[in-house]
Amino acid sequence: MSDTHAQSVAFVRETEIPPAPPPEAQSGAVRWMQQNLFSSVFNSILTVISFTFIAWLVINVYPWFANGIWQADSIRECRELLDGKTGACFAVLTERWNQLLFGFSYPVEGYWRPTTAFVLLLVSIAPVLARGRLPNAMFILTAIYPFLAYWLIWGGTIMTPVVALVGFVVGYMAYSRLVTRSFAMGAFGGTAAAIVTWYLGGFLVDAMPNFLALAEVPSRSMGGFMLNLILGTVCVSLSIPLGILLALGRQSNMPIVKGICVVFIEFIRGVPLITLLFVANVVLAYFLPPGTTFDLILRVIIMITMFSAAYIAEVVRGGLAALPRGQYEAADSLGLDYPQAMRLIILPQALKISIPGIVNVAVGLFKDTVLVSVISMFDTVGMIRGPIQQSTNWLGIYWELFGFAALLFFIVCYSISQYSQWLERQLQTDHR
Numbered sequence: 001m002s003d004t005h006a007q008s009v010a011f012v013r014e015t016e017i018p019p020a021p022p023p024e025a026q027s028g029a030v031r032w033m034q035q036n037l038f039s040s041v042f043n044s045i046l047t048v049i050s051f052t053f054i055a056w057l058v059i060n061v062y063p064w065f066a067n068g069i070w071q072a073d074s075i076r077e078c079r080e081l082l083d084g085k086t087g088a089c090f091a092v093l094t095e096r097w098n099q100l101l102f103g104f105s106y107p108v109e110g111y112w113r114p115t116t117a118f119v120l121l122l123v124s125i126a127p128v129l130a131r132g133r134l135p136n137a138m139f140i141l142t143a144i145y146p147f148l149a150y151w152l153i154w155g156g157t158i159m160t161p162v163v164a165l166v167g168f169v170v171g172y173m174a175y176s177r178l179v180t181r182s183f184a185m186g187a188f189g190g191t192a193a194a195i196v197t198w199y200l201g202g203f204l205v206d207a208m209p210n211f212l213a214l215a216e217v218p219s220r221s222m223g224g225f226m227l228n229l230i231l232g233t234v235c236v237s238l239s240i241p242l243g244i245l246l247a248l249g250r251q252s253n254m255p256i257v258k259g260i261c262v263v264f265i266e267f268i269r270g271v272p273l274i275t276l277l278f279v280a281n282v283v284l285a286y287f288l289p290p291g292t293t294f295d296l297i298l299r300v301i302i303m304i305t306m307f308s309a310a311y312i313a314e315v316v317r318g319g320l321a322a323l324p325r326g327q328y329e330a331a332d333s334l335g336l337d338y339p340q341a342m343r344l345i346i347l348p349q350a351l352k353i354s355i356p357g358i359v360n361v362a363v364g365l366f367k368d369t370v371l372v373s374v375i376s377m378f379d380t381v382g383m384i385r386g387p388i389q390q391s392t393n394w395l396g397i398y399w400e401l402f403g404f405a406a407l408l409f410f411i412v413c414y415s416i417s418q419y420s421q422w423l424e425r426q427l428q429t430d431h432r
Contacts (some may be wrong), residue, residue, distance in 0.1 A: 006374050037416060063086050063087065064086055064087060064088050067082060067085050067086060067088070067308035068087050068089070069081050069088070069090060070091055070094050072089065073091075073095075073393065074392075075089055075092070075393065075394055075396060077091075078091055078236050085170070085367065088400050090400055092400055093400060093401075093404055094385075095158065098111070099223075099224060099388065100224050100225060100380060100384070100386065100388075100404065101226060101399075102114060102223065102224045103221065103224040103383065104223060104378065104383065104387050105220065105378075106221050106222065106223065106224075106226070107221075109214065110155075113155075114153050114226050116152055117148075117152045117153055118229065120145060120149065120152075121145065121149065123141065124139075124141045125142065125145075126138065126141045127139050127142055144165060146237075147161030147165045152214070153226075153230070155213070155214035155215050155216040156213060156214065156218050157208060157209050157211050157212065158203045158211060158212040159211055159212075160200075162196075162203055163201030163202070163204060163205055166199065167198040170193050170197045171193045171197070172190060174190045174192075174193035174194075175190030177189075178190070199429060219296055219298075223378035224379065224380055225379070225380045225408050227297075227369075227372070227377065227378070227379040228366070228369045228370065228409075229412075231300065231301065231369040231372065232365065232366035232369050232412075233299075233377075234301055235301055235304040235305045235367060235369075236308070236362045236366070239304075239307075239308035239309040239365070240358065242305065242308040243310070243313040243316055244311075244313075244351075246261050246264065246309060246310065246312075246313035247312075247313040247314070247316035247317040247320060248320075250262055250317055251320060252313070261313070264306075264310065265310045267313065268306055268309075268310035269310050269314070273303075273304070273307050273371060273376060273415065276304075276306070276307055277303060277304075277371060277374065278374075278375065279299060279300070279303065280300050280302065280303040280375075281300075281375040281376075282297065284299055287410050296377070300375075300377070304368070308361055308362075308365045312357075312358055315354050315357035315358055315361060316351065316358075318353075319349075319350035319351060319352075319354035320346065320350045322353050323346065323349055327345060327346060327349065330345065331344075331345045331346065333431070344373045355423060356424070359416060359417065363413045363416055364418065366412060366413060367409060373386075373430025381405060386400060426428065
């Protein structure tokens, strides 16, 4: 009786059965190919055509890379070594890499200076990009980096960037004290304090011309990809805050401020960048007093910054327009004045919305720095089209040089694009 009763009692499991793996046809590489490559007849045809094109491209391009010549003194020697075979003449990169990166006039013994400045750029920008994942003490390097990089690249006494840094610090301290009375008083007071500090510091620079001095390098010696990085980094860094101010000015209730911003934005956006570069190179000199010298790189930086700031202003204005009116009313209900409302509530949300547009302008700006070659500035493209291709040893070589330049720009632009996508995911700009 007991055995029969025991057999009639159902077994009750006290632990949960572990989930079984999905069928092989519903997971892994097979499922991914079904969903992404062969989800329909049309997509299957496109996949086959794409793979066929990729295979054809690899078959035809691979010998060009595999048979490449890395050691030769001229293109003629490359062709002799190839002996009729298809192959690249990478020897031009082996011989002229320094000119492609640093230009042909920058002192060879000073290559460590821009290289150090580039490494420090990556370190100093890391705490800004990492959003609180690095120690706050690293922001000290971020603040002093622009002045340190100027001293490394251009040289001269270290007192010049030190005085410039002190001027900004004094100006900020004056602004912090006076802004409690009014924003205008803080802005004008901080500017005046900085100018006075720089004027007095000029005497200190003249008195200590050799203190921790590096050999001075004139701006005309800047070239290669180094010049593109300088223009891209400086112009992007300056154009973003200027674009924000222009966007706020365009939405201002003060007619004069709004009118100036509207005219500036519309005029700059209606003029090609190459025209502004010609103005910086030629026309601007006519408006300066006789005998006055105005550094060409500084003129180009001003023009490119103005150009990109006008486009960033429209991107930010779109972000401001996308915010609901309730955000502005919430700031008013908290008793915040205009600067506080913009800094604490409005701008953080507007800039979060504007990230894709700002990054698009930044990437386009960095690529547009190659246009300086049309005003006889030897950046990467200027070096290729000028001293390298015009030399008798490398006359007629194209793919290797422009491919190398394209690779450099792709690495930088792709890195910027990937960072912006990561930042969007961190900020959840899609509001999902």
